Amino acid sequence: MVPHTEDLPGLTMAGRLRTGQVRQLIRLIAEAQEIPANHPERQKHLISGLLRILGAVVGGSVVDCDFRPGGRGAFTAIVLEGWDSTTLPALEVLAQSGSAFNPGLRELMRVSPAHISATTTAMRQELIDDRLWYGSPYVEHHLGPAHLDHALYSTKRGATPSVVHGLGMYRAKNERPFDEEDRSLLHLFHLECESMLRAPTPMIEDVLRAQLPRRERQTLDLLLRGRTDKEIAECLGISRYTVNQYTKSIYRRFGVSSRPMLLARLLGRGSTGNLQRTLRDTLILGK
Template identity: 55%
Template sequence: MAADSLRSSQVRVLVRLVNEAHELPEGQGERPRHLLSGMCRILGAEAGACVLECDFKPGGRGGFTAAVLEGWDGAARPALKALQSMGSACNPGIRSLMERPPVPGAVVTALRRELVGDRAWYGAPYVEHYLRPTQLDDSVYSLWWSEVPGVVRGIGLYRGRSECLFDEADRELLHLFHAECGALLGLPEPTEDALGVRLAPRERQTLELLLQGLGDKQIAARLGISRFTVNQYTKTLYRRFGVQSRTALIARLLGSQGRGTGSRARLPAS
């Protein structure tokens, strides 16, 4: 990112926004909502989303958890629901990011037109049938890659069809915001200390493959063990983390209260 492209006026407003957020109470969702709403205002976006995705890779299931939303009510709601039901890859810009090699611990930010050309964008069924009817169009995306395979924290902002395109300065401001203030958005990365669970080697291997979205049969083949044994390891993991399903297990890992944007996500130690 070329810092000299940042607009000083936007940076000053961003600093005020972050200071305001620190004055809000923790744990009630007010900070994330204030921050996302403020970023939409600063960058002239009509809609924005902060999401957590646990299978972000080519061929992944593409489901995500919407943590903070702005501007997706009313006519825009079907576009969000379609993205959730069809999977993130139906958006060609997001699919382009999925196809990039992951960079654990890094924040990657890109304009829509850097990811996909106009022809592919406007020819995509999701854009044509769901996004354009909302009058939303140009977009900019920012991803924080966890060291847990396939797990990302993402921010997407959208402008209206009649608005000018996002530019380099807009991209760099979003990148700065995500890199420095991402932990305030309520999606902290899992850390060993926060989880307080130590795993045996086979339990750890099973957990790593579960987080990659593999099923029992695939995990058994990968580890050279029976599906019954995989099922036993999975039940043990549920007990260790105090959950009753794979979805809850992932939420438990990703919901642990890691602090700071400089820390790296880690699975529990062996």
């Protein structure tokens, strides 16, 4: 078995979808489209409905800005459904330790999609065998005590290679594992509904900025204020060569190749006021 991507043979997944689930999914999407696009209830309705159709206990829609081979993982939740005082600690530890602390997600990070915007959907058992899964600290000390086990994941990559929109669903330990039909349904859901679940661009960029090391974050803030490399070097007390190295690293993080492209991405989005407030809060050079 291999994870689904839209480039794999059998994309239509004929014969791999349960008719009843498909009908429920069509109805769910139609209901969500009746809710205003900017209303948070639309996303909650989609995720809670998906949990019901898949028979999952908990699930969520997130954006992860460090989802790459060797990455730590750094997710920001968009919508979480079903989590309570018993299950939430299993999610909180991933927020603290990084998504890669979950061995299934760590393996999913290593999957190389055929193209940059590919959607990849996988059952846990396709990613990691039972011995490694149940022997991992995450499952033994966090997921198990939360009475969760069977997992189903889907990721869709964005323009920046390390940024993904992710969906994760879990069933209880005493329930049956997800199967190929469940996987196909989640894959179809992600392809059709990602635009309705997508995180706002400012959220993604704020997470990316927060992940930068302190000096690179300071360099970015000064770049956005229109400072030259010489001015940045003088302000931070570093060489122009070091500024150039920081700048190249920033370009890679945001998926751009020049200063104009960086400025267009971060300043040309109709939210300059919010960005300026963020800069005022973060530009503490001695921090």
